[in-house]
Amino acid sequence: MTVPLRFGYKASSEQFGPSELLEFAVLAEEMGFDSVFLSDHLQPWMHEGGHAPAALPWLGALGARTSTIVMGTSVLTPTFRYHPGVVAQAFATLGVMYPGRIILGVGTGEALNEVTLGLEWPEPPERFQRLKEAIILIEKLWADERVTYEGKYYSVKDATIYDRPPADQTVPIYIGASGPAATRLAGRIADGYITTSGKDPALYTDTLLPALAEGLEKAGREADAIDTMIEVKVSYHPDHDTAMEKTRFWAPLALSPEEKRDVHDPLEMQRLASELPLERAASRFIVSTDPDEHVEKIARYVELGFRHLVFHDPGHDQAEFLRMYGAEILPRLRARFAD
Template sequence: MTRFGYTLMTEQSGPKDLVRHAVAAERVGFDFEVSSDHYFPWLSAQGHAPHAWTVLGAVAHATERVDLMTYVTCPTIRYHPAVVAQKAATLQILADGRFTLGLGAGENLNEHVVGEGWPAVDVRQDMLVEAIEIIRALHTGDLTTWEGDHFRVDSARIWDLPDEPVQIGVAVGGEKAVNRFAPLSDHLVATEPDAGLISTWNAVDGAPSIPGTGRAVGQIPICWDPDEQAAITRAHEQFRWFAGGWAVNADLPTTAGFAGATKFVREEDVAAQIPCGPDLDAIVESVKPFWEAGFTDIALVQVGGDSVDRFLAEAAEPLLEKLRSAAP
């Protein structure tokens, strides 16, 4: 059964609104909720970037049923992996076992702020491997000392461990990353409906099978609005960064950089990539490639923080009904 989630976009809403949206999304029937973990929004028009882990702690207490996930946290530069291990264990306790730790190699936009530079992608992946190994070691509850190529841990221990172990999903974007991270992960995370990622994952020794014990968690932006043109305008204003693709987006350091890189992206370019307007059937068609590719979990992003309340009140329930009727 395909599960459908709601995305808590920390780039487009403040912390109290995000908690309120989380409660409303649970009430209308979403199966899970994921949260971005950013220090910057992509574009200044989005206007927000509260601390995701603080928000998720509040969401864990304010909700009862939905699964929660970071989508995704970089545990290598802005955060030390030993601190991420502690945060994840605490959040799992607060969430009564509903939390999954989503990890990735990060974006310059968020990691440059601590002044440690921005390594090449191969180095970032090396760091992520080491970070996952540290987090796994600390989640055993054992006293841990670690001396690696990128991190040191000195006699650390997580004192408050959850009854339900924290599972880890890792964002992957190609065959090399899948081969490297599948044996270290519980779940696959990706933003493109690429069936090849899942078939490659399932061929890797030691990888949890998808579907099976593993899940493939995807994400897609939508811009629902009763007025199609208003939706297109809003998506262009706040989400045109999406047109750049991961290869560009991972390396840009500031909102000014994203504004410059997307200066010539037109409204029609954005509308061609993001379903905009009131047509729920069109949204279903845009989501369909994910379940056809084998994704088990698909999180929706409603573009525009000011539009979320109306989306959840008017469109979310009928959209979920249509999605569940169409999906396997």
């Protein structure tokens, strides 16, 4: 393996308030995790017990409390709630403050985050085009001293980002995708690709990874030119019933795209999720009491070619998870895939 594996922690901003979440992320660094990523949601998946701290100020606070971890969004939508120029400014500032430690993860968005603010929710082709144009504009603002840009969806006039990292330390942009079009785009123009685990294995082998390879080839890039990141959903506990029960809060993840595509209200999302049996709620997670079984199932994603695995545990006791996974799983993974 030419690129070292990295193991990260998914900070569940949909489940915890900002101060509590910050302490978990600091503990992740102490326990040997390499990165911390969080979503940028206006609203959570569940109304009762849900949270939605803003990602941008939280990342600034995390940088001040840590020294080694890489941190970023997985993902932020730079096309509706934010003008791309605001995203460019915010992440340039973070990049100056914490050089080499910031990643901007972007995606096409979800109705849950945008419709509540009165924004029109367009069909997927327009969301894709908006994302592509937003990335182009963000990169221009980082690269050029003075930018005038007139796109189909966004424009700036005589714009300058005054505080930004030098050209050789630009914040990398990762594209999050679960479909072939955005995955191809990641292969063509992004520094990294983000997807999630627990779906039909054929989606990765037959659709997503071939699309990523196609995008890389079209751009004349090497197969290992970008970071390949996957959020791996795991529920680890010595007691099997506890490991299963932990997944209940994240039952909305088990809803099909058709079931949740246009849902913008956490109350409705919670209602839909409450109708799912526990077995279906747990279906997206690696649920096991055995550390070796976790390693074996995680290894499948490494063998597919993912090099940056970010672990998402659904339980309410995240400190317990971080200590157990840091002590029992990460060393096994590093030993198994040591160069």
